[in-house]
Amino acid sequence: MDKVREHIASLFKLSEGQASIFLSEFTRKEFKKNxxxxxxxxxxxxxxxxxxxLMKCVFNKNGDEIIFEFAFENNFISDYYSFLTNTPSAKxxxxxxxxxxxxxxxxxxxxxxxxxxFIESMSGQMNQMLFLKMHDRLKSSLLDSAVERYIKLISERSDLVQRIPQYLIASYLNIKPETVSRIRKKYII
Structure with a gap:
């Protein structure tokens, strides 16, 4: 919990005491793969x-999984839309x-x-971070090529390429798995 506390304190510019107060209501849970x-x-x-x-958020479309996002160490995870609107999750x-x-x-x-x-202030900061992240993702999906989207992903978190199967990366980038293979062969050393 110490690393989590340090991360929260750094991310939201909190004192160690404030980070401890924020984390005081969190419960540690263990999940297995799948x-x-x-x-x-x-x-x-x-x-x-x-x-x-590592977790994945997925939509199901006609039996196919569409990857919305990945969440890994030091990330918050939720269906924030469902959380805010109090409506059933589509993910x-x-x-x-x-x-x-x-x-x-x-x-x-x-x-x-x-x-x-101070926790209300954290909520505002989190909303801003989520908005910016989604804006960047949407902008990239509209304007960047498949190669650019792949390179952005691995430049931000190079370890994910080793941790996530290629077909899931393809779904996240909205491209075919064979396109990921071609990109890896041509552009990645």
């Missing part, structure tokens, strides 16, 4: 903070690896926010 963190069709009432491991969140995650419920987070004003 375990489901969040089921599609259910209202998402929790947020996870990954200490170790499933599943572990790609054995994963350790700290989980907080909506009720606990709201209680912390009422008791500690």
């Amino acid at each position: 375990d489901i963190f969040m089921e599609s069709g259910k209202i998402c009432n929790k947020i996870g903070l990954i200490e170790r491991g 499933e969140i599943r572990c790609i690896e054995d994963t350790t995650v700290y989980v907080i419920t909506r009720e606990s987070l709201e209680r912390l926010g009422r008791d500690h004003p």
Whole structure:
């Protein structure tokens, strides 16, 4: 938990005490590879903070998985749309690896926010970060070539190429697996 506390303190510019208060309502949970963190069709009432491991958020379209995002160490994970709107999730969140995650419920987070004003500020910062991340992803999917999207992914997290099967990377980038193979052969040394 110490590394998680340090990360939260750094990310949100909190004191160690504030980070401890924020994390005080989180519960440590262990998931095995292929375990489901969040089921599609259910209202998402929790947020996870990954200490170790890797998860994927997927939409199901006619039996095919469409990768929306990957979440790994020091990332928050949730269906934030479902969380904010209190509506059933259209996504499933599943572990790609054995994963350790700290989980907080909506009720606990709201209680912390009422008791500690700095947590409301954190919420605003998180909303800004999520907006910017989604904006960059959408802009890239509209304007960048498949090669540019792949290179961006591996430049941000080169270890993901070793951890995520090629067909999942292809789904995330909205390209065919054989395109990923061609890109790897031609552009990656």
